[in-house]
Amino acid sequence: MNVHAQQPPIGQLVWRKSRYSSEEGGECIEVAARPGEVHVRDSKDTTRAALTVHPAAWTAFVGFAVA
Template structure:
């Protein structure tokens, strides 16, 4: 990505929550992908800062967590 490319604002991302999550306020995160980054945030407090990682790091984490 070069300095002239504009990423979407965090509020404009399409956030998704796991299908394993309940609406009862459990421990859950939401993720949103955009070019070159996967954003992760706390679904209970979406005003807190999101973590941004490279897609390869997110894939490695998901593969590790699945075991």
């Protein structure tokens, strides 16, 4: 059985933006996670393709970014 066949298309994911982000624009990303994948996209241009990374890579990035 293909796990990806049971997951919603990327456009139907629940995207989350940082609570520090404002509605005035600026530098921000949105993140959506599903088993085995973390999707990252530009919050100012959500029609562009999202970057897909392994959850361990995302965790390492976030750990580096907040340090």
